[in-house]
Amino acid sequence: xxEEKRLVTEMSEKKEAVVSxxxxxxxxxxxxxxxxxxxxxxxxxxxxxxxxxxxRLTDIRARFEEGKKVAVAGRLLTIxxxxxxxxxxxxxxxxRFQIFVKRDRLSETAFxxxxxxxxxxxxxxxxxLFVTRRGEQSIIVENWEMLSKALLNLxxxxxxxxxxxxxxxxxxxxxxxxxxxxxxxxKRIAIMREIRAYLDARGYQEVETPMMQPQxxxxxxxxxxxxxxxxDATMFMRIAPELYLKRLLVGGFDxxxxxGRNFRNEGLDRTHNPEFTVLELYEAYGDRLSMxxxxxxxxxxxxxxxxxTLKMVMPTADGESEEIDLTPPYREVAYxxxxxxxxxxxxxxxxxxxxxxxxxxxxxxxxxxxxxxLITPEIYDKLIEKTLRQPTFVIRLPKQFVPLAKxxxxxxxxxxxxEFVVGGKELCPGYTENNDxxxxxxxxxxxxxxxxxxxxxxxxxxxxxxxxxxxxxxxGLDRLVMLLTGTDVIRDVILFPQLxxxx
RNA sequence: GGGGGUGUAGCUCAGUCGGUAGAGCAACUGACUCUUAAUCAGUGGGUCCACGGUUCGAGCCCGUGCACCCCUACCA
Numbered sequence: 390x391x392e393e394k395r396l397v398t399e400m401s402e403k404k405e406a407v408v409s410x411x412x413x414x415x416x417x418x419x420x421x422x423x424x425x426x427x428x429x430x431x432x433x434x435x436x437x438x439x440x441x442x443x444x445r446l447t448d449i450r451a452r453f454e455e456g457k458k459v460a461v462a463g464r465l466l467t468i469x470x471x472x473x474x475x476x477x478x479x480x481x482x483x484x485r486f487q488i489f490v491k492r493d494r495l496s497e498t499a500f501x502x503x504x505x506x507x508x509x510x511x512x513x514x515x516x517x518l519f520v521t522r523r524g525e526q527s528i529i530v531e532n533w534e535m536l537s538k539a540l541l542n543l544x545x546x547x548x549x550x551x552x553x554x555x556x557x558x559x560x561x562x563x564x565x566x567x568x569x570x571x572x573x574x575x576k577r578i579a580i581m582r583e584i585r586a587y588l589d590a591r592g593y594q595e596v597e598t599p600m601m602q603p604q605x606x607x608x609x610x611x612x613x614x615x616x617x618x619x620x621d622a623t624m625f626m627r628i629a630p631e632l633y634l635k636r637l638l639v640g641g642f643d644x645x646x647x648x649g650r651n652f653r654n655e656g657l658d659r660t661h662n663p664e665f666t667v668l669e670l671y672e673a674y675g676d677r678l679s680m681x682x683x684x685x686x687x688x689x690x691x692x693x694x695x696x697x698t699l700k701m702v703m704p705t706a707d708g709e710s711e712e713i714d715l716t717p718p719y720r721e722v723a724y725x726x727x728x729x730x731x732x733x734x735x736x737x738x739x740x741x742x743x744x745x746x747x748x749x750x751x752x753x754x755x756x757x758x759x760x761x762x763l764i765t766p767e768i769y770d771k772l773i774e775k776t777l778r779q780p781t782f783v784i785r786l787p788k789q790f791v792p793l794a795k796x797x798x799x800x801x802x803x804x805x806x807x808e809f810v811v812g813g814k815e816l817c818p819g820y821t822e823n824n825d826x827x828x829x830x831x832x833x834x835x836x837x838x839x840x841x842x843x844x845x846x847x848x849x850x851x852x853x854x855x856x857x858x859x860x861x862x863x864x865g866l867d868r869l870v871m872l873l874t875g876t877d878v879i880r881d882v883i884l885f886p887q888l889x890x891x892x
Numbered sequence: 893g894g895g896g897g898u899g900u901a902g903c904u905c906a907g908u909c910g911g912u913a914g915a916g917c918a919a920c921u922g923a924c925u926c927u928u929a930a931u932c933a934g935u936g937g938g939u940c941c942a943c944g945g946u947u948c949g950a951g952c953c954c955g956u957g958c959a960c961c962c963c964u965a966c967c968a
Contacts, residue, residue, distance in 0.1 A: 416937065417902055417919065471931085472924040491925065508918075522926050545903035545917050547929050552903090554960045566903085610968065655967050815968085889959065 418540050424505045425538045431502045435538035440513035447483035453526050455518055461486065461528065462513040462536060464565070465506060467546055475503060476527075479512065480565070487527040488514055495531055503530075508546075509539030557886050570881070576695055577870045577882055581648065583691045584668060584866075593644040593670065598633035600626060600650065604845045607631030611654040613663075626652035629863070634671050635822070636851045638859055643673035648866065659878045660814070663887050666866040671822070675860035676795075677805050680819035681782060683862065684809055685717040688780075692873055703812050704877050711778060713812055713872070719780040721807075727773050727783065728765055737761075762789065775813035782807040782819075792832055795821040795858075811872055819862040826852035 425435045443459045444452070463479030463486070475490040492500050494516075506512065516530040544550040549566040556563040556570070563570045585595065603622070605612035607629030617624050630647050637645050652664050672679050692699050692715050699715040729736055732747060739747065741760045748755050748764050753771050755764050765787070777783070785803045788796065794804040805821040823829060830849050837843045870882040880886040 420919065467928075467930095469927045469930050470924090471927060474925040474927080476927045476930080478928075487928070489926075493925080521928090523928075525926090525928070527926090542902040542918065547917065548904040550903075551905090552899095552960085554899095555903095557960090562903095608968075653968080659962090661967080 417542050421507050421538070421540050424507055425540075428502055428505050428535060428538075431498055431505075433502050433535040435535055437511075437513070437534055437536040440534060440536055442513075445483040446479070446481045446486040449486065449518070449528075450484055450526060453518060455520060457518045458515070459518060459528060460513065460515045462511065464511050464539075465508055466543070466565075468506070468508060470504065479514070482571075487521075487525055488516070488530050489519075489521070489527050490530045490533075494529055495533075499533060503533060507539060509541070509543045510535070511537035511539070554888075557880055557888055560884055573874050573876065573881060574884060576874050579695045580691055580870055580873060581866070583694045584648070584687065587687050587690050588646055588670070591644075593646050593672075594642060596634070596637060596642070596645050596647055597649065598627075598630045598637075598647060600652075602627050604843055606845050606848065608651075608653075613652050613654050628653055629667075630669050631861070631863075632845060632848045634669055634861075635856060635859075636848065638671055638673050639851045639854050639856045643857070644671075646670035657887055659880070660868070662867065662879050662883055665879075665883075667863050668866055669861070669863045671859050671861045673857040673859050676821040676858065677784070677807055677819055677860060680860040680862040681721075681807060684782075684817065684819065685719060688869075689715050689717055696873060701872060702875050703872065704875065710875075711812075714779060717780075719782055719809075721782040721784055723785040724769070724783050724787065724803075725785065728768060731773055732768060736765075762787075766790070774810060774815070777810040778813055779811070781810045783810060791818070791820065793820075793823055793829070795823045795825075814868070816868055816872065817862055817864040820860065822856075822859045822861045824852070824856040824858050826856070 429435060440460070440462045442461050443449070444461070446461055446463060449459055449461060461479070461481065463481035465477055466480050466485065467478045469476040473492040477488050477490070478485050479488055480486075490500065490503050513534045513536050514528060514530045515532040516528040519527055519529050521527050544562055544566040546566075550556055550559075550562050556567070564574070589595070601615065601617070601624045603624060605625035605628045607627070608631070610628045612625040612628050615624050615626065616622070628651055630649065630651075634645055634647060646668060647670075648666065648668050650664050651667050655661060655663060657663060670680075670683065672683075689699055692701070701713040701715060702710050703713055704710050725737065732751065736744070736747070739761070741764075744761045744764050745755050745757070745759065748768060751768070751772060753764075753767055755767060759767070766789075784805075784807045785797055785800070786806055786808065788802055788804050791804050791806050794806045797803040797805045807819045808815050809817040809819065826849065829852055833844055833849060834841075867879050867882055871877065871879060874882060876882060
């Protein structure tokens with residue numbers, strides 16, 4: 390008892406200072422501090438240590454057995470005090486569970502101390518499993534311990550945390566207060582695990598390549614810049630792992646993948662976060678078709694395993710929702726056929742002037758400078774892509790789209806790639822990779838123009854040692870999670886999305 | 893970048909015509925030994941996002957700024 394009193398009276402000056410100076414000083418916090426001291430005086434130290442559990446609450450529920458002694462822990466979410474007994478719910482991240490504190494089942498001190506607890510406090514309890522008259526599985530508490538004092542209030546128990554900004558800035562509160570948010574992230578974790586399990590089982594090896602690179606290559610995007618003090622050198626956060634994974638193909642890895650973060654120095658909106666997670670995969674001696682096989686195997690396998698169904702429900706722009714069926718095989722259609730379907734069989738025979746007229750008639754804005762080559766992609770982006778709701782491989786794309794891929798054998802103006810489109814949005818490109826080291830050198834040199842120092846000479850050298858023919862693909866995993874969890878906001882599938890600093 | 897919306901108690905939200913700031917949950921006091929959004933009685937709680945302006949008087953009207961949301965544009 391003496392020791393506990395010391396805890397109260399000899400609280401270090403530093404702690405005293407924190408107690409009084411924290412910006413969040415308010416009456417709630419003051420009350421909680423007072424309760425904390427009262428508890429300490431009764432022998433309950435506010436910030437406890439390890440509390441061995443006989444299981445997580447979800448396990449306790451799964452292996453429920455009346456009369457069994459258990460030890461569990463969790464955060465108090467609700468308290469229903471009915472005088473000489475108290476019901477409360479605790480949450481340990483796995484499940485909520487009701488505990489029952491009955492005056493005649495524990496010491497007077499332990500009972501009185503329990504009444505000093507606040508919502509949000511972490512406690513450990515020991516007791517016996519039983520079922521209430523209303524049929525709820527519960528624990529009757531025989532002993533309990535303070536594990537962590539909460540000095541600040543939880544969000545409202547019924548409505549949860551609604552303010553979108555607060556949900557992103559204080560994700561920890563969102564996770565406590567909104568079960569559907571926690572559930573969505575549990576699914577994300579499961580999706581990641583199943584992707585790895587699927588690929589690992591088929592002989593793909595997961596690798597890690599640099600996120601800080603002297604040149605940021607592999608995609609057309611502005612990189613974030615950083616500085617390496619020891620070398621006094623400018624470094625870039627990667628915009629894609631592609632060029633390193635291809636080095637590994639040269640080095641003899643024949644089936645590799647990487648799951649990791651890309652960083653792009655761009656704006657943010659409901660489908661873009663500046664750092665986002667991708668799966669990039671390469672398979673030596675493969676091509677576009679082997680990548681198609683990976684997609685048609687991986688996506689349904691993950692959906693089935695994690696969600697138990699291949700029928701997704703996605704919100705649409707008009708506030709309705711639609712069903713998306715992930716059962717393979719998926720539709721495959723040539724880019725030009727889609728355009729002809731929309732704009733007429735003779736579309737590609739029109740001259741620029743006629744094409745402009747017809748495009749405008751279809752509701753696409755084009756200016757006088759635009760020729761056929763520029764109008765067609767505009768048609769695709771504005772009119773066609775959004776209509777591809779069910780999973781679709783768009784193949785045989787114009788070379789201008791993907792200059793680094795291999796051309797189609799029967800048409801040098803088209804590249805042998807696909808864009809995998811679901812719900813009207815591109816989810817994933819798949820390529821027959823170009824392994825022609827001389828052509829790559831020419832293209833890279835053209836691309837960097839005057840800035841020859843940006844040429845990734847090391848990569849080009851690697852290619853000249855010979856890269857096997859290969860198929861490659863990249864899936865934006867945040868967007869895959871959006872598809873599989875039926876959400877249309879990327880911030881809802883990223884634990885800590887990027888937000889502006891608040892002063 | 894352009895247009896629209898939102899910002900009020902710890903949380904969820906009302907706030908009429910410009911005239912003393914409201915409810916539910918949470919909190920505090922009391923009652924209650926099977927409650928589960930516990931119930932019942934009572935009490936306290938506000939930088940109305942920030943700064944400036946109009947006015948005798950501003951949560952409300954005007955201006956500027958900040959953050960978030962939606963639409964749109966840009967970007968892959």
